[in-house]
Amino acid sequence: MTxxxxxxxxxLLDAAESLxxxxxxxxxxVRAITESAGANVAAVNYHFGSKLELIKAVLERRxxxxxxxxxxxxxxxxxxxxxxxxxxxxxxxxxxxAMVRNEExxxxxxxxxxxxxxxxxxxxxxxxxxxxxxxxERFVVALxxxxxxxxxxxxxxxxxxxxxxxxxxVGLGNIAQAYSDGACDPSDADHLERELVRFxxxxxxxxxxxxxxxx
Amino acid sequence: MTxxxxxxxxxLLDAAESLxxxxxxxxxxVRAITESAGANVAAVNYHFGSKLELIKAVLERRxxxxxxxxxxxxxxxxxxxxxxxxxxxxxxxxxxxAMVRNEExxxxxxxxxxxxxxxxxxxxxxxxxxxxxxxxERFVVALxxxxxxxxxxxxxxxxxxxxxxxxxxVGLGNIAQAYSDGACDPSDADHLERELVRFxxxxxxxxxxxxxxxx
DNA sequence: GTCTATATAGCGATAGAC
DNA sequence: GTCTATCGCTATATAGAC
Numbered sequence: 001m002t003x004x005x006x007x008x009x010x011x012l013l014d015a016a017e018s019l020x021x022x023x024x025x026x027x028x029x030v031r032a033i034t035e036s037a038g039a040n041v042a043a044v045n046y047h048f049g050s051k052l053e054l055i056k057a058v059l060e061r062r063x064x065x066x067x068x069x070x071x072x073x074x075x076x077x078x079x080x081x082x083x084x085x086x087x088x089x090x091x092x093x094x095x096x097x098a099m100v101r102n103e104e105x106x107x108x109x110x111x112x113x114x115x116x117x118x119x120x121x122x123x124x125x126x127x128x129x130x131x132x133x134x135x136x137e138r139f140v141v142a143l144x145x146x147x148x149x150x151x152x153x154x155x156x157x158x159x160x161x162x163x164x165x166x167x168x169x170v171g172l173g174n175i176a177q178a179y180s181d182g183a184c185d186p187s188d189a190d191h192l193e194r195e196l197v198r199f200x201x202x203x204x205x206x207x208x209x210x211x212x213x214x215x
Numbered sequence: 216m217t218x219x220x221x222x223x224x225x226x227l228l229d230a231a232e233s234l235x236x237x238x239x240x241x242x243x244x245v246r247a248i249t250e251s252a253g254a255n256v257a258a259v260n261y262h263f264g265s266k267l268e269l270i271k272a273v274l275e276r277r278x279x280x281x282x283x284x285x286x287x288x289x290x291x292x293x294x295x296x297x298x299x300x301x302x303x304x305x306x307x308x309x310x311x312x313a314m315v316r317n318e319e320x321x322x323x324x325x326x327x328x329x330x331x332x333x334x335x336x337x338x339x340x341x342x343x344x345x346x347x348x349x350x351x352e353r354f355v356v357a358l359x360x361x362x363x364x365x366x367x368x369x370x371x372x373x374x375x376x377x378x379x380x381x382x383x384x385v386g387l388g389n390i391a392q393a394y395s396d397g398a399c400d401p402s403d404a405d406h407l408e409r410e411l412v413r414f415x416x417x418x419x420x421x422x423x424x425x426x427x428x429x430x
Numbered sequence: 431g432t433c434t435a436t437a438t439a440g441c442g443a444t445a446g447a448c
Numbered sequence: 449g450t451c452t453a454t455c456g457c458t459a460t461a462t463a464g465a466c
Binding site: 023115132156161167169178179192202 | 238239241242329330332333334336344347348351367368369371372373375376377378379380381382383384386387388390391393394395398399400406407410411413414415417418419420421422
Binding site for chain 1: 458459460461462
């Protein structure tokens with residue numbers, strides 16, 4: 001594969017991402033994907049080997065950079081002495097919301113990532129653990145520094161709640177707009193970001209001592 | 216249909232619920248469902264008319280009572296003068312967690328309900344809005360009483376975050392056990408319930424005045 | 431690297447006997 | 449109300465021409 005002919009491969013990834021987001025991994029067919037990409041039906045098998053490998057490639061292309069950015073921001077928190085719990089939460093939340101923010105096609109990437117956990121069947125579970133496992137460990141360690149006095153299981157559960165709120169918002173933020181009769185506007189990303197970060201940070205904080213307080 | 220022959224119908228609902236939860240609506244086939252129920256392949260079409268109608272019946276059988284219980288507990292909050300924000304949150308969260316708690320088969324109902332929003336395709340969206348719309352309105356009104364000073368869009372977004380955290384926990388609580396290396400135990404329902412209710416309540420509370428404070 | 435044609439299998443749904 | 453048999457369709461995947 002040369003650089004010039006990667007357009008078909010990339011076109012397949014783009015089309016697959018969009019259709020997976022819209023219909024789910026199972027319901028988006030290889031035929032629909034190739035047709036949407038303007039490629040031949042056999043292209044998926046030629047370039048990826050199977051539909052499952054295509055799904056993995058779609059995930060890795062997006063989740064890799066997303067989690068790399070999260071870790072980059074977490075590094076910043078850990079080198080700055082004036083970092084707050086809100087900064088750590090924002091390091092996790094904001095890169096995810098940024099994908100919605102910069103997305104012209106609202107039914108594409110964001111919805112896919114938001115629903116990736118619930119959509120994933122047994123065959124994708126190991127892939128997700130590989131992609132997210134190291135990230136979780138790093139964040140839990142960082143959170144412990146800001147939340148002295150909490151038991152590990154409390155940190156893990158609250159981290160789980162954060163993932164749930166974030167995924168649900170990234171994937172299904174538009175339904176909030178529907179049932180709130182327009183009061184919630186997902187395109188007002190600044191407000192949404194501020195609300196989610198503070199909601200999660202306050203949820204994390206309760207029952208913990210102030211950082212550095214040894215009492 | 217007489218009372219006595221409803222066993223086939225109920226068996227289909229049970230089998231469908233379990234297989235939908237395990238494989239998703241799209242991937243769980245009518246053939247697998249009827250086989251699992253010990254019924255004939257034609258039984259789904261005879262009793263429900265189509266696969267989509269079967270999905271609707273499965274959802275309504277469970278979501279109806281769940282939301283009825285939530286509203287019953289919300290009514291209690293509104294008649295008691297000493298009710299707290301935590302009580303309102305618990306009215307939403309605990310009936311959902313109770314389904315996990317009392318569930319022998321961990322891959323069944325709970326996972327289905329937790330993932331119902333992300334699994335639902337376009338054809339199920341109206342059904343879900345019918346099932347959840349009135350509930351949302353009631354809760355938002357009740358929450359406003361406990362959160363003076365917050366804008367409606369803040370209440371709606373935070374409600375959305377609560378739904379996300381709750382759904383994710385109900386549907387995928389077992390993955391927290393996996394990546395926390397056993398520190399999180401979903402079967403310790405009392406601890407999980409307390410953590411989730413307080414996490415959400417503190418998230419709701421920030422930036423609001425104390426209830427009754429007109430300052 | 432892209433194409434057509436096809437192998438193989440599973441799907442939802444239905445007709446008609448019992 | 450349950451059964452078998454089957455229709456019509458779609459799916460993934462592949463073989464082989466170009």
